[in-house]
Amino acid sequence: MMANLVTSLCCVVLAAVVVAYAQRRIQLVARNQYERMGSDVTMQCGSLESGTSVSWKVNGTDVQAKHQLEGPVLILNQVDLSHNGLYSCFQNPHGERRDTIYLHVGVPPREPLITCRSNTYPKGFYCNWHLQHSTYIPTSFEVDIQHNQRSLAVEKDAVHKNRCHVRFPEVFSSYPYVVNVTVINALGKAFNTYVFEESNIVKPDPPERVTATPIRFNPRRLEVSWQSPATWPEIDSFPLKYFLRYRPLIREQWQHVSTTLF
Numbered sequence: 510m511m512a513n514l515v516t517s518l519c520c521v522v523l524a525a526v527v528v529a530y531a532q533r534r535i536q537l538v539a540r541n542q543y544e545r546m547g548s549d550v551t552m553q554c555g556s557l558e559s560g561t562s563v564s565w566k567v568n569g570t571d572v573q574a575k576h577q578l579e580g581p582v583l584i585l586n587q588v589d590l591s592h593n594g595l596y597s598c599f600q601n602p603h604g605e606r607r608d609t610i611y612l613h614v615g616v617p618p619r620e621p622l623i624t625c626r627s628n629t630y631p632k633g634f635y636c637n638w639h640l641q642h643s644t645y646i647p648t649s650f651e652v653d654i655q656h657n658q659r660s661l662a663v664e665k666d667a668v669h670k671n672r673c674h675v676r677f678p679e680v681f682s683s684y685p686y687v688v689n690v691t692v693i694n695a696l697g698k699a700f701n702t703y704v705f706e707e708s709n710i711v712k713p714d715p716p717e718r719v720t721a722t723p724i725r726f727n728p729r730r731l732e733v734s735w736q737s738p739a740t741w742p743e744i745d746s747f748p749l750k751y752f753l754r755y756r757p758l759i760r761e762q763w764q765h766v767s768t769t770l771f
């Protein structure tokens with residue numbers, strides 16, 4: 510009987526602790542706040558009322574940067590990357606933590622640069638995009654590729670984050686392709702378009718296993734061999750032309766030879 514009562518009491522106490530802990534966690538999970546570089550940033554300590562007195566810390570130490578404190582609100586002036594950090598506020602006078610904010614300073618994205626290339630003609634092509642300037646905060650991209658007023662299926666590259674692959678819907682098409690890449694982060698978005706015709710982006714990969722070997726008893730000649738790029742899918746229907754250049758080490762000028770491979 511006694512043992513049972515003790516166990517029940519323990520359970521009640523434990524339950525109370527769990528509830529209290531859960532309530533604390535809701536307030537303590539850090540939330541993200543994204544702000545524009547150069548702006549004045551306002552951080553509100555939880556939902557505390559305007560008269561409440563709080564203390565702020567960043568990364569566990571006092572806030573050194575230029576700031577104002579208005580009750581539960583911390584105002585940082587003209588933020589830059591050095592203001593990034595984990596900000597916590599504590600209610601006075603007992604010092605309970607009331608909020609935790611991860612401040613991320615960045616800039617809105619500018620238009621991405623887009624390039625497209627087909628090294629697997631006539632199967633498909635790929636497009637790359639990149640930003641010329643860092644935004645300092647996480648950024649994502651949306652890609653839309655249109656041909657003859659139809660959106661094409663876009664496949665993300667497994668390795669390159671900013672690359673996608675597309676199949677040509679038809680060959681020898683006279684309709685242009687329109688690539689629209691939109692870049693998005695917490696501070697804004699921007700897009701750019703790139704318009705091209707099929708024939709303008711065809712660029713095979715280089716030849717493979719290029720070798721040059723001396724020919725026995727013929728010191729004035731070399732045997733040069735190579736293979737067509739493995740990525741080029743239909744070497745018979747779409748043969749490649751090769752340009753070969755060479756020069757003796759003692760000469761400045763290159764000699765040129767042009768050839769087709771069969």
Ligand SMILES: *[C@@H]1O[C@H](CO)[C@@H](O)[C@H](O)[C@H]1NC(C)=O
Pocket residue numbers: 567568590591592593594595
């Ligand atoms: C807080 O710590 C992060 C990570 O170590 C650091 O990059 C940042 O500059 C620190 N912020 C401040 C205001 O000290």
Ligand SMILES: *[C@@H]1O[C@H](CO)[C@@H](O)[C@H](O)[C@H]1NC(C)=O
Pocket residue numbers: 651653689690691700702
């Ligand atoms: C590009 O896509 C974005 C949405 O992702 C859209 O707002 C914008 O109008 C598009 N631009 C063009 C030129 O189609």
